[in-house]
Amino acid sequence: EAEVAQSPRYKITEKSQAVAFWCDPISGHATLYWYRQILGQGPELLVQFQDESVVDDSQLPKDRFSAERLKGVDSTLKIQPAELGDSAMYLCASSRTGYNSPLHFGNGTRLTVT
Amino acid sequence: DQQVKQNSPSLSVQEGRISILNCDYTNSMFDYFLWYKKYPAEGPTFLISISSIKDKNEDGRFTVFLNKSAKHLSLHIVPSQPGDSAVYFCAASALGDDKIIFGKGTRLHILP
Numbered sequence: 001e002a003e004v005a006q007s008p009r010y011k012i013t014e015k016s017q018a019v020a021f022w023c024d025p026i027s028g029h030a031t032l033y034w035y036r037q038i039l040g041q042g043p044e045l046l047v048q049f050q051d052e053s054v055v056d057d058s059q060l061p062k063d064r065f066s067a068e069r070l071k072g073v074d075s076t077l078k079i080q081p082a083e084l085g086d087s088a089m090y091l092c093a094s095s096r097t098g099y100n101s102p103l104h105f106g107n108g109t110r111l112t113v114t
Numbered sequence: 115d116q117q118v119k120q121n122s123p124s125l126s127v128q129e130g131r132i133s134i135l136n137c138d139y140t141n142s143m144f145d146y147f148l149w150y151k152k153y154p155a156e157g158p159t160f161l162i163s164i165s166s167i168k169d170k171n172e173d174g175r176f177t178v179f180l181n182k183s184a185k186h187l188s189l190h191i192v193p194s195q196p197g198d199s200a201v202y203f204c205a206a207s208a209l210g211d212d213k214i215i216f217g218k219g220t221r222l223h224i225l226p
Contacts, residue, residue, distance in 0.1 A: 004157070031212060042118075042203050042216035043158065056213060091157055095212065100146050100165065103214060105157030 004106035006092050012112045018080035021109045025073070025094030031055075033103060034067055034077050035091040043091055049075065050097070082113045117141045118206050120217035128225050133191040135220050137204030140185065144206040148214065149178060149189045152201045161202075162189070191222075199224045 005024040013019045025032050030051050035043035046065065048056040051072040060067065064083070069075040079086055089110050093103040119138045127133045135149075145166035150158035164171040164178045164187070171178050177190045191198055204217040 006157075035216075040123075040218070042120075042205075042218045044216070045213060048213060093157075100163075100207075101212065102148060102160040102163060103158075104160065105150075107155070107157045110155075 004092055004094055004104055006090075006106035006109055008109055009107065010110045010112075012114065013082050015084055015113050016081040018078065019082050019111065020076055020078045021090050021092075021111075023075045023077070023092030023106060025075070025092070026104055028096070029094035029104070030072070030097045031095045031101070032069055032075050033093040033095075034075070035093060035105075037089040037091055037108070039088075046077070079111075082111075084113050087111055087113045115140075116217070117144075118204055118215050118217040120202075120204055120220050122220050123218075124221040124223065126223040126225055127194050129196060130193045133189075133194045133198065133222055133224070135189045135191075135202050135204075135222065137187050137189075137217055138185055139187075139206050141206070141208060141215075142185070143208040144215075145209045146207045147178070147180060147187050148205045148207075149176075150203040150205060150216075151198075152203065152219070158203055194222075194224050196224050196226070198222060 032049040034046045037043045047067045049069045067077045089108045091108045093105045095101040148163040149161040152158040180187045201219045203219045207214045
């Protein structure tokens with residue numbers, strides 16, 4: 001079964017450093033999502049892409065976070081500079097176009113900022 | 115403001131018995147509901163969904179019930195198995211919107 005690929009699985013960085021996460025969605029899935037999950041909470045949407053276009057980035061802290069999906073396939077999420085409060089699991093998900101399509105998640109990147 | 119609420123952080127159930135996980139929502143525009151299961155160090159996995167035109171959907175040991183008037187849904191697992199021990203997230207989306215909102219999750223422990 002096709003999977004959403006994410007790397008790295010774990011990342012430790014010092015505050016004020018830059019960090020980047022990569023996601024490759026399931027082939028044919030036009031919609032891509034980045035979620036952040038803090039321990040004990042549910043996943044919270046950061047940004048949603050439809051092909052290469054941003055559909056929703058209302059919850060993305062744009063002063064330090066950026067996301068791109070240049071060719072409408074894989075995607076990168078960047079944080080610069082990282083802050084202690086950014087420590088969390090960053091999850092990428094993809095789905096077919098159209099609502100009522102379940103999200104398929106990758107295994108995430110666990111970020112620890114020291 | 116939490117639009118999807120899972121008020122029980124954890125639940126313990128004896129193996130072989132029924133597990134019932136509950137979820138409440140506040141947004142009356144939600145019309146599609148999903149349950150995800152998450153093991154440690156893995157991403158959430160889609161389990162089962164239900165549209166607001168139905169009040170029940172069943173898939174093997176898993177059944178989701180929707181009570182629209184009460185804005186409440188529940189996931190029933192019968193019989194519960196050790197591999198069901200995980201965190202379960204309730205999620206919802208609104209008509210015409212493919213953004214999915216998640217609850218905080220309920221950790222289910224299946225006791226031997």
